[in-house]
Amino acid sequence: MAEPKRRGRLTVYLGGAPGVGKTYAMLGEARRRCARGTDVVVGYVETHGRPHTEQQLEGLEVVPRREVEYRDTVFTELDTDAVIARRPDVVCIDELAHTNVPGSPRSKRAEDVELIRAAGIDVVTTVNIQHLESLNDEVERITGVRQRETVPDEVVRTADQIELVDMSPEALRRRMAHGNIYRADNIDASLTSYFRVGNLTALRELALLWLADRVDDALGDYRRAHRIEHTWPTKERIVVAVTGGVESETLLRRGARLAQRAAGSELLVVHVIAADGLRVDAPARIARLQQLAASLGGTFHSVSGEEVSEAVVDFATAANATMIVVGVSRHGRLRQLFTGTTGDRIASLAGAIDVHLVTHDEVSRSTAWRRPALSPLSRARQVAGWLAAMLLPVASTLVLQALDETHQLPLAEMLFLAGTVVVALVGGLLPALAAALLSFLALNLFFTAPTGRLAVAEPANVVSLVVYVTVAVGVATVVDRASRRAADALRARTEAATMSALSRSVLTGQDTAEAIVARLRETFGQVSVSLLRRDPTGWSVVAAAGGPCAATPDAGDTRVAVDEHHTLALCGEPLRATDRRVLEAFATQTSLVLEYRRLRAREERAATLESAEATATALLRAVSHDLRTPLATIRASVDGLAHGADLDPDDRADLDRSLESATARLERLIDDLLDLSRVQAGLVRPRLAPRSLEEVLPLAVTGIDGPVRLELDEDAPMVVTDAGLLERVVANLVANAVRVSAGAPVRVLVHALADSVDVLVVDRGPGVPPAERERMFEPFQRLGDTSHGGLGLGLAVARGLSEAVGATLGAEDTPGGGLTMVLSLPRADVARPEPAGAGGAAGRSSSSDTGGAP
Template structure:
């Protein structure tokens, strides 16, 4: 089946007209004869939007029950069964009600597209996953509903619905977006001019990137290699020479002239693996500079530098190419035009800039290349030439008349090749010249003179000399390339080993220094940093106050560059110092690469530390924002209710009946109780995070804590079946904290369980722990989000945001772990969630010492507090302890409450004393 097309109307903020434009497009298609239906449209009561629905066919929504309330969602099955040509689906980022087929609406849209249906939808820029955190920082409002960028980028058409911030605020003020009571708050907060301007810029930039991707794809599909100057892209070519910094800065200034221009740096390396003229340290420093200026660094391979540069520039659709002026001297430029001239001639529509610098015409500054062969082999080559050729001449003179001049020349040429293989270029050239003289003197008529009478003999001797020189040069070049290749291979193996040690998880700076010390057998390798707070002295190289150790391996470390046997200055502030032996000149190149990478690793390490610090500060700020946004509501609501009730009680002109007065007093008590619980949770969470929570662990009965928790949450109005075996051992815990944990768990279970299926509480003992399970039959929580529910201020998209700040479960787990217990979620068979609290048994917690049996009186009090259905809840043995009907014991309930309150007061007083002692 053909995949359906996706059209997205993208807006910078609510109210810009996305839904209106979507309906407008739907009506246009319907007028052209397309079968269009409305799958789901949110008009938000806006008359103009409702009017645009017109006579469009609307597929009825699906109704879902969730936590006692009814919600409507897109009826995906009905739309698929209707199978229209196009469907309108509003709010792509919407989160579906639990119980829907898919968790997100964009997943519904994917199914519609897979069915071959054209989908027209809407989306605000703040709901894109990649910029969700940026929007939160700008507006201060976290966006919990997001769409993966890949879903939107795959859209066939994206149309920006744009309005200026001033126009959008006017629409808001006229009541065209929100209801009148929300307008002032919206204009003063989310819909500020600065917020709307930033969101608009984000939308424009994101859409520009999307258009860029489409353009690149079009050019690739149509094989268009010629650059299209739709956006400025400046490519700067780096040689690895000292002029790189000047060229990069010049290219950055060129890029800055156009807003949104890209800066790309490229270095071309040879594809034969041999060492080029680039300095690794300079290249590393130049790469860092490019990235600091907001550009990107690239490396390509090719022997023809001009061709490689232009291929790269055309591949990235570059508009300008920046190169440094040639460092070669004038004589070299006469022999070859150079990269700059060649690139300019072949650049076509790409503008080429040649930047002058201090190194122009100064030459490349290369040192003389090392000898391809050892001194011993070169000495043997000269001996072979000076001794072997006379002996060969003596032998050939004995055969004069039997061999022709051509044969003699071939034998001399063979000997020159042998000399070239043994001794290299100069000994071979010596053999070639000496051999030509001997051939001329002894074997070319007239003999024993240096004159030649026959032209063919002149040609033969000349060819012999030319061939001998050519062979000598070829053999020397081959030997030199072999040595360079061997050196490059050794360097590559060294760098590969270095990279492996870093990738295996070793700290980058220490791994680099350790590998350098091991490879070159240094006693100690130290990375030194120049201190900026110490002024330069007369001898900075030996001033220990002027340097600090950023990293060291081996002993004793070098505290200044002057104490080292070898040192490499990476830049003005960083130096690599080595102790043990001087550094060979041939090894300096690779060691410079080590030094540059070590400095770069140090810089990245510092940036990572700063990012970690910033991340922790951002997390603190996030928690603070979440706390303020949650607590501000949850403090205000009970306070408002209590104040209203108190005002009613204090009104002098109002006569209240006893029932009304009692109701108002109950309202005050309930509101103050909510405030008390909220403040307790906040204080205990802060104590937990600070490690200052005082506990009074003691042997206690889980049954009594359960009864107290049931009483606290008001379970009498909605009975909770409880099953606690008679032989349940006591646990070692803080009674007040256990009661609070169970109260939180029961409160959540009562809140989410259906009315006809109340939660249950059961207790069991296994492996030295007593497990208290609170079972509900609610919607449950996916296993992937089990850890999330224990984070502070998390409500997992709860639609009932009237109560609770999301601290209950976080605090409960913290309290459980503080008492050496655990709190874990489990799936309830048949649907729902089971929270299991495990606490250590007294005998195991105290090391197996004999303990007195559980206090039966506590069990009787617990059973008495629970009232009826004792047999089902405690078992027959515990029920027998009551000794009669609980209801027939007047004052028992109050006595139990007073007894429990007294014990709780003792524990709270002890905790207060502990807090005071800590303070």
């Protein structure tokens, strides 16, 4: 029988962005294998005209490509049949995610690779992280570019070997600027769009995280394949076992400190729930632990288990943990002597996992003993049970004596046992025990010799009576426990349904104070429920269901504190102690709703004040900056006219024109001041509306004294902005760029992203060091600019007005020298909340003396 053909191995060179050197690395591997005597051919390689890549290709055998004609144009593709016919040991195939030209035998190059591997040929290929199908949406949000050519993650994930080709964003941009990736005429556009530092950093992180997941998967597969159950300390993973008790926060913080000692370590918090689902800790306390774990950088996990120590160790083993943090037992020494401690049991089961015992303030404090509830049954059933306990033994005795069965002890025991079971089902444990005792006395008096006396003549009857009492007590205990568990299960199911409804309301955002009190009234069947708030003058009702039941918390039948200022008051049948847990969950939910209300109101007020302050500050700076020039012109013109009696008509006309122009300019500035007063009063807001950049940008660059090149794409999407304020911002930026560019043309570009549109103002000036870029947006910062006519307010004004209309303004290096100002505007076709900012002179174009930052 012939052996099955070996499937070819797949090696993938994975990169974070074009130009990091994947093809170069693949060809380098091909040359090394050739030097070792391996038969290697190149099936398809795209050099993109890069000289270093072309040098790597020299000396390697290249399989001729197949020509495909499509729409009167001839394209070349990988010739899969020729590669299989050549039957090399290894074939190098570039661009795994490539889509073949229509008319090819297969639609995707990945399908060609699978066919070649099926023929037993090893394949070495390349792919960029942005071409993976699962990351397509993330890449589009980052770069604004939708990748049309993708490959399923499974193709790359199941590769025999994955090599990450990495390069820092700065080094990649230097390669681009040196012309090692694209042609010179594409360098500026690429560096200011796709190859921006932020984009490259995000893509690099995506590649590292995706490969890290692949490594973890491979390690897990290897451990499972080799049945390795003990942990491998690949990195520090610390598991903190919490009970939900008061000491849990101490354990969690100690575990977080241990995790911080090792870089890259993980903190996992585990809480064990009883497998029957009936024993649940206080939801409020568990919620606090979840919030604390998140704030400390850990993750919270709830697991189910019959035995706490086994569940904790199983979780730690599955997580490949290196340490378990557990608290010292709170139980007294006597109990520890007989039952042991959870920490000891975890240490005995942990194996190679370290166990860290943490002491706390609750050590050796015996928990207060609480008398268990006598019965979960209602009062009516308990009364019925006691009556049955008294009457059934008497009735059974009378029936047996009427039947003259005084010598049939087994029959009597069975009848009395059945009565005891009936009593247990009706009234619970204590009535059943009383029935068993009365039945024992009746059996002794009437059915064992000598009758009529509490004595037993025959030893066999003694054994029979003892067995009867034992069985009766055991059956009564089991029946009572089953009834308790049934009641607990019903209550747990009700609580779970209530908690689920609360969770759904949180996730769907439907929770309000009114909804919570209405749901609370419905859940507990109360007459009315009120949420009360304590003010300096007393209590007031925030929300009520069924009418306000109380003006103060003391007037309610049941009350629970929400926070230090709010209390829930319930009017109706008092709640049982077992219902308090659900009531606390409602109180926690109410607290979250109130906190959300406060935060939302505070955020709205802060956004309004911040936007108003930014606009007011920007306009004040602009006005104070621009007032000097028209005032000086007016004064000089007035002085000339007042003392120039001998001026000729032409000079007088020039002074009149200067006076008129300066007066008009001063009038516009006064209008700005009036607008500012309206802004501070909250009466003026930016007129935000969808605007086309084709309407705004040409006006912004018109009248700029210097070479400006506007490169505006007609397909650029519309933006949400105030046209007048945007025009002023762009005019300031362009004027600044012209002043520092020393005659070099200033380019104004537009780049569309997924949720914004960037307006780029590119200059060829001296640039600004990265450490100084934020400072140049502050008032009176000129950073070496010695030109006249400005006080260093231009960029401060531009930044303030940008924030007022919901835009952002930043700076980046211009490849080859200079500075690029990046103004990001929200797209009109992306839904977003309207900013609560205000602006002056909205919808009206205004000019500005653009002195200031470079």
